[in-house]
Amino acid sequence: MQPITRIHSRTAVLADENIDTDRIIPARFLTTTTREGLGRLCFHDWRYQADGSDNPAFPLNQPQASGCAILVAGRNFGCGSSREHAPWALLDFGLRAVLCSEIADIFRNNALKNGLLAIMVSETEHRWLLEHPGIELSIDVRGEFIELPDGGRIAFQLEPFARHCLLNGVDQLGYLLQHSEAIGAFEARMGEAA
Amino acid sequence: MSNARTLFEKIWDAHVVVAESADTPAILYVDLHLVHEVTSPQAFSELRERGLQLRRRERMLATLDHSTPTLPAGSDGERPYANDEARAQVAKLEANCREFGVALHGWDSADRGIVHVIGPELGATRPGMTIVCGDSHTSTHGAFGALAFGIGTTEVGHVMATQCLLQRKPKTLAIHVDGQLPKGVGAKDLILHIIGQIGVDGGTGHVIEYRGPAIAALSMEERMTVCNMSIEAGARAGLIAPDETTFAWLKGRPQAPQGAAWDAAVARWRQLPSDAGAQYDREVRIDAGKVKPTVTYGTHPGMAIAMDAPVPAARNAQERRALDYMQSEAGKPMQGTPVDVVFVGSCTNSRLSDLREAAGVLRGRRIADGVRMLVVPGSEAVRRDAEREGLHEVFTAAGAEWRVPGCSMCIAMNGDLAQPGQLVVSTSNRNFEGRQGKGARTVLASPATAAASALAGRIADPREYLVEVAA
Ligand code: SF4
Numbered sequence: 115m116q117p118i119t120r121i122h123s124r125t126a127v128l129a130d131e132n133i134d135t136d137r138i139i140p141a142r143f144l145t146t147t148t149r150e151g152l153g154r155l156c157f158h159d160w161r162y163q164a165d166g167s168d169n170p171a172f173p174l175n176q177p178q179a180s181g182c183a184i185l186v187a188g189r190n191f192g193c194g195s196s197r198e199h200a201p202w203a204l205l206d207f208g209l210r211a212v213l214c215s216e217i218a219d220i221f222r223n224n225a226l227k228n229g230l231l232a233i234m235v236s237e238t239e240h241r242w243l244l245e246h247p248g249i250e251l252s253i254d255v256r257g258e259f260i261e262l263p264d265g266g267r268i269a270f271q272l273e274p275f276a277r278h279c280l281l282n283g284v285d286q287l288g289y290l291l292q293h294s295e296a297i298g299a300f301e302a303r304m305g306e307a308a
Numbered sequence: 309m310s311n312a313r314t315l316f317e318k319i320w321d322a323h324v325v326v327a328e329s330a331d332t333p334a335i336l337y338v339d340l341h342l343v344h345e346v347t348s349p350q351a352f353s354e355l356r357e358r359g360l361q362l363r364r365r366e367r368m369l370a371t372l373d374h375s376t377p378t379l380p381a382g383s384d385g386e387r388p389y390a391n392d393e394a395r396a397q398v399a400k401l402e403a404n405c406r407e408f409g410v411a412l413h414g415w416d417s418a419d420r421g422i423v424h425v426i427g428p429e430l431g432a433t434r435p436g437m438t439i440v441c442g443d444s445h446t447s448t449h450g451a452f453g454a455l456a457f458g459i460g461t462t463e464v465g466h467v468m469a470t471q472c473l474l475q476r477k478p479k480t481l482a483i484h485v486d487g488q489l490p491k492g493v494g495a496k497d498l499i500l501h502i503i504g505q506i507g508v509d510g511g512t513g514h515v516i517e518y519r520g521p522a523i524a525a526l527s528m529e530e531r532m533t534v535c536n537m538s539i540e541a542g543a544r545a546g547l548i549a550p551d552e553t554t555f556a557w558l559k560g561r562p563q564a565p566q567g568a569a570w571d572a573a574v575a576r577w578r579q580l581p582s583d584a585g586a587q588y589d590r591e592v593r594i595d596a597g598k599v600k601p602t603v604t605y606g607t608h609p610g611m612a613i614a615m616d617a618p619v620p621a622a623r624n625a626q627e628r629r630a631l632d633y634m635q636s637e638a639g640k641p642m643q644g645t646p647v648d649v650v651f652v653g654s655c656t657n658s659r660l661s662d663l664r665e666a667a668g669v670l671r672g673r674r675i676a677d678g679v680r681m682l683v684v685p686g687s688e689a690v691r692r693d694a695e696r697e698g699l700h701e702v703f704t705a706a707g708a709e710w711r712v713p714g715c716s717m718c719i720a721m722n723g724d725l726a727q728p729g730q731l732v733v734s735t736s737n738r739n740f741e742g743r744q745g746k747g748a749r750t751v752l753a754s755p756a757t758a759a760a761s762a763l764a765g766r767i768a769d770p771r772e773y774l775v776e777v778a779a
Binding site for chain 2: 129130131132134136137140141142144145146147148149159188189190193194195196197198201216218219220223224227228273274275278286287289290291293294296297300301304
């Protein structure tokens, strides 16, 4: 994974609460056996009309949302199914960060493992961000703050290990494999106990 | 500080390979890794690309359930897959299991079924274990007092290669269910009621332990229904302490220990329940006596109410959107709403007891004209048992379709789906927009409510039918 230190972009807003992973990528597209190319299916049933044309009512279809890499979403984003296809699709769609007051556990975990910054901010700051679509933000992963256009800052906290992995491009499987000996010792102990 | 520990803490402590620190999460050992065709192919590919092997293939249990057709193979032996991708995805898991030496409970197995139904059936799910699967409803296995939770595909790869996961210790939430469920009200009504109370994010960051007399009184199947939907409250996992009901259910299952090993295991399992005085991070109390037949009226499982209660008015734009999508009317009860499709199945409600519950309502009756009803057993074992009892004949005589095991309309990726605008009364676990087909409107309910609604052609209270049977 590439190290990620800073994301700079305008924001796009999807204010709905409880946007579940079925909405991010509908189940009928999960027959894929690769991670690639899911961006065109991202938010599919919300984004397109029945005839396949863009749904003008979908906020991310608005011209001002084009090119935005930071999504501000309503509370409890990513709830529901554990499908990692959701962060794969969002990344391939062009997003690099999701800001929210609360993000569902499994989605947040999956997102961070793929370099999609899933960041939780306070409710007050969240409300403010929802009310100000299109502002320029700069997310500083090392300093754990979001810089606003006027120089103001919103602090956030990442789980320290997730932050370390993002900053240094650490491969978590590689990290686990370094502990093979401890795992072997655990298995030996467990064998005796059983 | 007392040394009293919760059930969760006991299981967690017993599986820590490397303890967590401020900088690093714990390395947690996984006893059982369940695998299906949808969330595993990319993990197998990663292993192959990195030249890695499975660490403990005997700790894996694989099956085919999500993309599989529920109509039988044709006379040419061809299975009616929804599309070529679905067929290819199943073939991929078959090939991966062959290449990596994983036991696959596939098409030719007498045990194939929904992964969360067959794990317990085979006795692969046992108290005190850690169990994971690339599937959020892994929480089902918590019914046995196992710490069971869903993971993403990257983590599926981690478990394949190391049998371990990087995990921060979650918080605990005790849900005490006091009293007794009224007659004709079941586990599905209870869990929908609970999620309606605590909300779809009420359990985020927590492992729930369901406790109290109303929980202890549940059968294993009912406990699985409750734990299954823990994720719908946002919880990491749901747990119920193992007891005599658990041991009796597991005894003699193919993978359960036998003889002296069984006695030793039961002695260990008896130590698992939370100690008196153990502390939880949060506690909630629910009165089972107040639960009624419960259904959903919106587009997430937290929008659940008693079917005879008025649908609450929308409090914001998005609740309004949910009511519009569902065509639910604020102030009016869900009971009486016309029904197009009824689905009995899914890892929430596709076990033998669920099918008996639905059949008990349907026996000797016909479903309403214009209603389509699908009954999909959770596993080949459930199918065999149900057919031995003649339940399939009850269903087909009533006008329902009796299918081959699989996830089917729960996730609607195998071609079993509803049409735009159709209202589906479903025993599954998610009523998200489009979950059962684009534009389909899902109402979650118990098997008894689903069956009663099929008969009436409208959302109906099963107790009306049960009374007649008893008379
Ligand atoms: S039945 Fe539904 S919830 Fe259960 S494993 Fe299958 S798709 Fe998932």
